[in-house]
Amino acid sequence: MTRKLFGTDGVRGTANTYPMTAEMALRLGAAAGRFFRTDGRNRHRVVIGKDTRLSGYMLENALTAGLTSTGMNVLLLGPVPTPAVGFLTRSMRAEFGIMISASHNPAHDNGIKFFGPDGFKLSDEAEAEVEAIVASQIEPARPQNIGRAKRIDDGLGRYVEYAKTTFPARGQLSGLKVVIDCANGAAYKAAPEVLWELGAEVIPVGVTPDGLNINNKCGSTFTRTAAEAVVAHGADLGISLDGDADRVMILDETGQVADGDQIMALLAHRWAAAGRLRGGALVATVMSNLGLERFLTGQGLRLERTAVGDRYVVERMREGGFNLGGEQSGHIVMTDYATTGDGLIAGLQFLAAMAETGKKASELVRQFETVPQMLKNVRYAAGQEPLAAENVRKVIEDSEARLTGSGRLLIRKSGTEPLIRVMAECEDEALLAEVVGGIVAAVEAAV
Structure with missing residues (x-):
């Protein structure tokens, strides 16, 4: 089956323009509900998260209408990072999860991403089946089987507590000053809270979303804002997330940026030395720098390349039993901790390296020389x-x-x-x- 609606990361486009309309969101919700609700019982549930875009309200309501019309019970998380949706889909025993976000794109765009019951993004084949249902006559639930919708107030708190568990149990960040740029996006509450609770002095940036300023001159695609804050405040580190917090860029104490390739190189080296890098390989896309491949080869490790898109990285990781992968753009996938890229948890892993080695960020951000x-x-x-x-x-x-x-x-x-x-x-x-x-x-x- 071919796919026309779905791209490399769900359905995406300009808000209120095909396919990002309320009508299409309603049909997508109904189609997904029909795909996952395999019997007539009303015990099926779906979790929905979103970032801070103005159009998120419209799409959230339309998806909810479509889902409940086919008998799904909807659990609304509100603004949470994309990896939180993957985590909570599993944790709450939901049939599937939905994230409403266009990631690093500007505010006028939006998107809809689907997660399966295991917390991983849907396969191409599953998306094609959902798309086929969208194009067909969708059978609604009987009146007595219409689903319910409910706000989940502690979803963000559950993710915050989980994120902290990924940092070394006896480690703490006291004495470290950290700039966290949340891109006025989905992590604007969670990321500063996690860092503060772990003991860091936190300089928050991009934490005043108004529905229209997500990714606007901030975040992982505009690191200058975080770099200026790092230098101005004399911070030890900068962590710059994108709008849905599944990407990260790291900035050292001088404002120098480390992209996903450099972060993956550091983690691969450390994990291999600790005997925890499964398969002796890192999975990355065809976009990753040749310098990364040479670095890994010098460490006796392999680079497994995939098509562009974190979903393809994850698919290869699961096929080969690997536990570390990602993209140069800042998706860092650590399946020991998360089912998708998680910018905050990747930032915590970098901070753990600083805490355990006693080295400055500038000594860790440059693992290899990039090929132009x-x-x-x-x-x-x-x-x-x-x-x-x-x-x-x-x-x-x-x-x-x-x-x-x-x-x-x-x-x-x-x-x-x-x-x-x-x-x-x-x-x-x-x-x-x-x-x-x-x-x-x-x-x-x-x-």
Whole structure:
């Protein structure tokens, strides 16, 4: 079955525009309810979390209407991080979970992500089945079997308590000053609270959401705000999350940024030394830097690459029995602790490394030298297929030949936005710029 609604991370788009409309959310809720409610009994439940976007209210209510119409009982968590939904879906014995969020995207976007009863995101096959139900005649529940909806007031508190358990039992953060940038998003309450309860002096940033300022000049995609706060307050560390807190960037005491590749390298090295890195490998996507692969090889470890998207990282981890993976963009997946990327728990693992080694953040954020990498995006309009253009194909073919033996090239469509992503790595920075610039120019001419 093919999927049209679902991308690499659920259904996503501009709020109040197809497919992110109230009508579609209602049908998605009803379809998911019909997919998971395998009998006529009213014991089935679903948990729904959201980030702080204004459109979250609309989508939450529409999803609830669709779900209850097919007999599902809905447990509303309010604003919580995406990993909290995965955790609470399992903890509350729900049939599935839903997160309403467009992650790092601006406030005018939104999305709907589904989690199975095990807390992991739905497979492509399951999403395709839900999508097929959306397109069909959805059978409603009988009047006496309509579901109920209930607010869960302590869901966030349950996640906070769990997050603290992932930090070493006897460890504490007293004496450390930490900037936490919550991107005016889903972790604006949980993240500062966890750090404070563990003993850190907390400098909160991006904790005043108004429905429209999520990811706006803050968070993991705009680290300058956190970097300035780190320097201004003389902090020991900066932790910068995205809108739904499944991504993280780490900043040292000088404001230097460590992306997901550097964080994964640190954790892989530490876990391997402690004998807890399962399978002797780290799972990452094709976007991860070649320098990471070389670093792991030097440690006697492997890098297993997947398609872009944390869901594909997790699928490979589960297939191979690995417990550490992620993306350069900051998704750090530690299946010992969470079913999806968890920016806060990844930040706690970095803090644990600081506490246990006594080293400054600046001594830990640079695990390997990166191979020069360049990434540029080209936006295209609906219905266009720029990568199918003959001239674009020819330029890509010539570029691949030029990079043979000295670098690599990756051209792909974004799974969440109408963008062509052009990425290349090469030790020769002049050649790198030429190759990327030539492909971008060809794609721009095609659109």
